Amino acid sequence: xxxxxxxxxxxxxxxxxxxxxxxxxxxxxxxxxxxxxxxxxxxxxxxxxxxxxxxxxxxxxxxxxxxxxxxxxxxxxxxxxxxxxxxxxxxxxxxxxxxxxxxxxxxxxxxxxxxxxxxxxxxxxxxxxxxxxxxxxxxxxxxxxxxxxxxxxxxxxxxxxxxxxxxxxxxxxxxxxxxxxxxxxxxxxxxxxxxxxxxxxxxxxxxxxxxxxxxxxxxxxxxxxxxxxxxxxxxxxxxxxxxxxxxxxxxxxxxxxxxxxxxxxxxxxxxxxxxxxxxxxxxxxxxxxxxxxxxxxxxxxxxxxxxxxxxxxxxxxxxxxxxxxxxxxxxxxxxxxxxxxxxxxxxxxxxxxxxxxxxxxxxxxxxxxxxxxxxxxxxxxxxxxxxxxxxxxxxxxxxxxx
Ligand SMILES: Nc1ncnc2c1ncn2[C@@H]1O[C@H](COP(=O)(O)OP(=O)(O)OP(=O)(O)O)[C@@H](O)[C@H]1O
Numbered sequence: 001x002x003x004x005x006x007x008x009x010x011x012x013x014x015x016x017x018x019x020x021x022x023x024x025x026x027x028x029x030x031x032x033x034x035x036x037x038x039x040x041x042x043x044x045x046x047x048x049x050x051x052x053x054x055x056x057x058x059x060x061x062x063x064x065x066x067x068x069x070x071x072x073x074x075x076x077x078x079x080x081x082x083x084x085x086x087x088x089x090x091x092x093x094x095x096x097x098x099x100x101x102x103x104x105x106x107x108x109x110x111x112x113x114x115x116x117x118x119x120x121x122x123x124x125x126x127x128x129x130x131x132x133x134x135x136x137x138x139x140x141x142x143x144x145x146x147x148x149x150x151x152x153x154x155x156x157x158x159x160x161x162x163x164x165x166x167x168x169x170x171x172x173x174x175x176x177x178x179x180x181x182x183x184x185x186x187x188x189x190x191x192x193x194x195x196x197x198x199x200x201x202x203x204x205x206x207x208x209x210x211x212x213x214x215x216x217x218x219x220x221x222x223x224x225x226x227x228x229x230x231x232x233x234x235x236x237x238x239x240x241x242x243x244x245x246x247x248x249x250x251x252x253x254x255x256x257x258x259x260x261x262x263x264x265x266x267x268x269x270x271x272x273x274x275x276x277x278x279x280x281x282x283x284x285x286x287x288x289x290x291x292x293x294x295x296x297x298x299x300x301x302x303x304x305x306x307x308x309x310x311x312x313x314x315x316x317x318x319x320x321x322x323x324x325x326x327x328x329x330x331x332x333x334x335x336x337x338x339x340x341x342x343x344x345x346x347x348x349x350x351x352x353x354x355x356x357x358x359x360x361x362x363x364x365x366x367x368x369x370x371x372x373x374x375x376x377x378x379x380x381x382x383x384x385x386x387x388x389x390x391x392x393x394x395x396x397x398x399x400x401x402x
Pocket of ligand 1 (some may be wrong): 063
């Protein structure tokens with residue numbers, strides 16, 4: 001543990017922060033799970049740290065022990081040996097209600113109770129925590145909004161009256177009900193068609209932008225792992241961790257032949273898919289606000305090589321581009337002058353999505369926004385070219401001996 005992390009932990013309140021893994025962080029220490037009657041352990045002496053606020057993807061072939069790992073973390077089963085630290089404490093010592101408050105769980109096919117309405121399903125954990133009815137109802141509506149389902153339309157429905165994608169959204173809402181710092185997602189989108197799956201992946205990333213949870217996500221789909229993971233653990237039999245690194249590190253430097261074989265090919269496109277706009281240097285453009293004086297904005301533009309300014313609203317969201325022509329003859333505030341910006345892309349978008357956006361909307365400049373739509377910078381084809389060149393340079397570096 002670095003001194004910095006230790007120092008941060010010392011000032012923070014919760015036990016997991018004091019443990020140095022960050023809020024919602026999880027640690028597995030020499031964890032082994034041997035099912036009765038099985039010759040080889042499903043999980044064999046695994047040690048790994050899942051840092052708070054990250055999406056960690058467990059990626060491995062069928063039978064590599066991914067579900068077993070999740071069930072261990074959630075204490076649905078007990079380890080044969082080893083320790084799992086949740087909320088800064090040995091998970092075995094936490095009472096089950098405390099554990100549920102700390103970790104939400106989403107499984108394939110959502111696992112909703114068929115005889116309960118959406119509202120009852122979503123409100124299960126708050127009910128278990130004995131919240132009063134009014135608070136539960138308000139929370140259910142808030143969560144339905146969060147997962148893009150109109151509360152008035154959906155709260156009274158039964159699971160059979162929903163599509164697979166909608167059921168999965170309800171599954172996510174249910175897991176988030178008590179606002180747990182961590183969420184386990186076991187192949188949540190596995191049974192969905194590719195379009196619905198893509199939409200739900202995007203929604204999860206958007207949610208994560210706002211919520212910053214610790215998410216452990218199981219899949220055997222490499223592209224899903226690359227798209228979602230801040231870090232990916234590639235698992236072999238017995239959950240042996242073959243590599244635990246960022247998507248780029250894995251693509252550029254596979255740790256061994258197993259990882260290389262697992263990845264298959266097409267690494268160049270995958271780099272674009274797995275690199276986020278947030279991770280590349282953005283183009284900086286002079287900034288202005290509607291109340292700014294036209295002369296001052298003109299001077300700001302003249303002082304830069306860009307030739308125009310981006311106008312932000314009172315909440316720092318990008319709204320217009322202002323060229324000097326737009327300001328011709330204007331004295332005093334620039335007001336509503338200029339041309340509307342293209343729909344912004346989120347900092348969490350992949351470089352591939354940024355490229356598609358630049359091509360589809362025929363704009364040379366697309367603003368990038370972070371949480372709550374706050375302006376972060378601008379992306380151009382040049383931004384992407386530089387990022388790709390950078391990655392290629394890194395890829396040319398000799399591979400580490402395994
Ligand atoms: N309840 C159980 N009793 C006995 N063996 C089990 C049990 N659950 C899982 N196993 C075995 O443990 C190993 C790991 O299973 P697990 O379900 O964790 O793998 P997985 O990586 O999640 O697989 P999949 O991708 O197919 O869901 C497998 O060999 C499986 O047969």
